[in-house]
Amino acid sequence: MITVFGEGRGFRVVWLLEEMGLPYRLRDVDLLAGIENDAEFLAINPAGFIPAIRDGNVTMVESIAIMEYILGRYGPSPLAPASQDAAFPAYQQFLHLGEAGLAASLFFVSGARHLAPDSERDNWSARQAMDVFTTRLSLVTRRLERAPYMAGDAFTAADISVGYSLEMARKNVGVVFGDPVQPYMTRLRARTGYQRALETCHATRRWWGS
Structure with a gap:
């Protein structure tokens, strides 16, 4: 199951997962409270920004890159037109x-x-x-x-x-x-x-x- 770390731009990732009907878990990351004691999150993204995901042995950051990964790994999907499509x-x-x-x-x-x-x-x-x-x-x-x-x-x-x-x-x-x-x-x-x-x-x- 994909774990999504943090909201913010992580909303894009959650929205995509909902549109594709894929199982996931949203794990809160409180940037305002400080992340220096959030060892699990820092192990995923030492740079300390959201969103990030963990999918098995795969970890990724950057919302658009994450979306492209999900569409590529779990597609094909009509949410991503094929390269030869006019759209x-x-x-x-x-x-x-x-x-x-x-x-x-x-x-x-x-x-x-x-x-x-x-x-x-x-x-x-x-x-x-x-x-x-x-x-x-x-x-x-x-x-x-x-x-x-x-x-x-x-x-x-x-x-x-x-x-x-x-x-x-x-x-x-x-x-x-x-x-x-x-x-x-x-x-x-x-x-x-x-x-x-x-x-x-x-x-x-x-x-x-x-």
Whole structure:
């Protein structure tokens, strides 16, 4: 059975596992309390960030890499179009853009706004990171003007990647979405896999709902 360590971006992994119907266990990691005494977790990821997984003798970190591992190891799955499928290029692009273009930028904006001293909460780097998020979001918006999902007509793991980042933007940074992004988020939230993942991820549910 796959053990998922930590929520945060680990929500992506749990959501994927729910969509694929795979058994797993979510193991809490409390970063705010400090992880120096969490020997089990540090043995999985000595760098001390989440998420991470353990699957038999396999350990991995980085949410998108974990998703690709699960899809490759336990697929094939319609959540990952085959390389010869016409939907594959868009799928691959948005799978990675969800983290590299969206969530990674939001991480620094959120840190500045919530954790930095007052004088540093709107610094140059935070503004630059927000600009990066905004430009990459325009690719998502343009895609949704042409198709209901990131890879086209069907829901894929790329939507899990992007969907998590949009929720992060809404809650952590206060981004307000209109058409066509808000209806897209509503479609994602209606999925039973999303709802089951949110039921499992108690901290995520409390944070997004607060």
